[in-house]
Amino acid sequence: MRAIDLSAVSWRRSSYSNTSGGECVEVSDDLLRAADWRKSSYSNQDGGNCLEVAEGIPSLVPVRDSKAPALGALLFAAPAWAAFVDGVRREEPGWAA
Template identity: 85%
Template structure:
């Protein structure tokens, strides 16, 4: 599993946690600050098809519109994203043949 520094992420205890140590869950509302965003190779300089992906988070892959990153991101489980990329690569290879 990939390691990531989550020290800058804000965490808050879930309302389901209790003081006796049971059901302790912490959640983050700003986890994506730790994301290392990169623009897709399919994006172009004239503003078309601008997609950013952050492959550095363990277990999940966020994807967002680079023209409007404040709108948030779609989150995909890492295996689901890998399957998607494999499908795209197979489709491209089939077209090139």
């Protein structure tokens, strides 16, 4: 797993942080631009069904449509994503449309 280089990521203080310098929470609106995206091996070659997954973010698995990355990503807890992928591999009923 590759660590994400956060040096180019912009951060802003959350509106929930206090003004005395303590309990500050910073958030990033562009963190996923720095992520290492890879196309799913299940994506086809003619431009359809293209799913990308970002690696290297502890505890989360970002997933997006490679044809429309600007629309954002869905974030899944790593255990939930692992269970989903395992279910698809086993072709369990209810996992595929």
